Amino acid sequence: MILVTGGAGFIGANFVLDWLALHDEPVVNLDALTYAGNLENLNSIWSDPRHVFVKGSIADYDLVDALLRSHQPRAILNFAAESHVDRSIHGPEEFIQTNIVGTFRLLEAIRGFLASQNEDFRESFRFLHVSTDEVYGSLAPDEAAFSEHRKYEPNSPYSASKAASDHLVRAYHHTYGLPVLTTNCSNNYGPYHFPEKLIPLVIHNALSGKQIPIYGDGMQVRDWLFVKDHCSAIRRVLERGKVGETYNVGGRNELTNLSVVNTLCEILDELRPLPNGASYKAQISFVRDRPGHDRRYAIDAAKIERELDWRPSETFETGIRKTVEWYLANDAWVENVTSGSYRQWINRQYQ
Ligand code: NAD
Ligand code: DAU
Numbered sequence: 001m002i003l004v005t006g007g008a009g010f011i012g013a014n015f016v017l018d019w020l021a022l023h024d025e026p027v028v029n030l031d032a033l034t035y036a037g038n039l040e041n042l043n044s045i046w047s048d049p050r051h052v053f054v055k056g057s058i059a060d061y062d063l064v065d066a067l068l069r070s071h072q073p074r075a076i077l078n079f080a081a082e083s084h085v086d087r088s089i090h091g092p093e094e095f096i097q098t099n100i101v102g103t104f105r106l107l108e109a110i111r112g113f114l115a116s117q118n119e120d121f122r123e124s125f126r127f128l129h130v131s132t133d134e135v136y137g138s139l140a141p142d143e144a145a146f147s148e149h150r151k152y153e154p155n156s157p158y159s160a161s162k163a164a165s166d167h168l169v170r171a172y173h174h175t176y177g178l179p180v181l182t183t184n185c186s187n188n189y190g191p192y193h194f195p196e197k198l199i200p201l202v203i204h205n206a207l208s209g210k211q212i213p214i215y216g217d218g219m220q221v222r223d224w225l226f227v228k229d230h231c232s233a234i235r236r237v238l239e240r241g242k243v244g245e246t247y248n249v250g251g252r253n254e255l256t257n258l259s260v261v262n263t264l265c266e267i268l269d270e271l272r273p274l275p276n277g278a279s280y281k282a283q284i285s286f287v288r289d290r291p292g293h294d295r296r297y298a299i300d301a302a303k304i305e306r307e308l309d310w311r312p313s314e315t316f317e318t319g320i321r322k323t324v325e326w327y328l329a330n331d332a333w334v335e336n337v338t339s340g341s342y343r344q345w346i347n348r349q350y351q
Contacts (some may be wrong), residue, residue: 006080250299
């Protein structure tokens with residue numbers, strides 16, 4: 001079996017759902033169920049005997065140690081993290097605790113566990129750390145996309161905490177011989193994306209008749225990848241990746257935020273036209289910029305394409321349409337996640 005951490009969040013849940021649709025190998029899913037973890041994401045596999053859910057933190061050494069010894073997973077995939085840049089600006093502490101201290105404790109538990117295993121088990125074991133392109137910092141408009149050799153220049157408390165976790169993973173390989181793999185991926189979008197992030201926030205606000213907030217001039221560039229393509233890349237790296245290596249994952253879909261928002265409005269105009277015939281674009285509002293806002297990210301995915309023969313299946317056009325359709329078909333999911341503490345966050349961030 002494999003152990004997934006953070007498997008009730010956006011990417012982790014997509015990964016677990018896809019894994020069980022494609023494999024018979026069971027999954028232990030360790031998630032602390034923070035505001036971003038949602039068991040509703042796992043409804044369709046809740047009674048599946050191949051899925052064992054455990055509520056708990058990667059920072060809990062004793063719990064992780066007990067899970068490793070009882071389930072003996074052949075691999076661990078670490079999705080667990082605090083993931084929202086704006087929240088890291090308001091309150092970095094949780095990011096340090098989860099992304100740095102949590103990853104450290106997880107690595108320590110794995111180190112102890114592997115020390116008690118035989119050589120064959122240790123040889124085939126893998127720890128795959130899911131990281132981000134944000135560790136590389138911001139690109140100028142004409143600079144080449146991030147390759148795996150790009151130096152780390154994280155600019156937000158979130159990206160700095162992810163960078164620190166990547167360095168710990170690297171150090172545990174070099175010092176203790178832990179069989180690690182790291183992936184650094186660009187911006188994901190798709191089903192189960194929490195509506196604090198740009199794409200689901202725009203869909204939710206548009207449909208609720210609220211303003212669609214664009215930070216600054218909206219000309220910041222992100223490189224978008226459909227979440228299921230990120231999951232397929234992770235499976236490929238787990239299966240064929242070379243121990244100790246890092247792989248950049250991206251969709252070669254560089255777009256300004258403004259063009260992403262306009263595209264979303266146009267799809268909504270078509271699929272859920274407003275009764276008065278107006279466009280959702282009328283709800284766009286330019287708001288105060290994110291402090292330290294990175295101007296551009298772009299991933300050079302040549303290594304994973306060349307060495308592991310991985311390619312995304314969706315273009316931005318196909319993936320974004322599927323995403324809008326998913327949100328339109330799942331208004332009950334949106335309704336549930338946007339109650340309670342979500343409202344407090346939105347009031348604080350956009351007041
Ligand atoms: P998310 O915020 O939607 O989900 C994170 C999950 O981790 C939640 O279920 C949460 O409950 C859980 N969690 C938080 N702290 C935990 C802890 N201490 N122990 C166990 N579980 C804990 O995040 P996401 O967007 O799904 O991102 C998953 C991973 O992928 C993160 O490591 C993130 O840095 C990375 N990543 C995200 C993107 C993206 O665009 N979303 C892109 C590249 C990389
Ligand atoms: O690049 C990978 C990263 O992508 C991941 O590591 C992070 O976990 C993930 O959250 C995402 O980070 P971003 O900061 O790029 O995502 P977010 O959806 O918050 O913002 C995308 C862009 O949209 C960014 O330039 C900020 C802008 N934005 C965001 C929000 C929430 C707005 O203009 N208005 C908004 O209301």
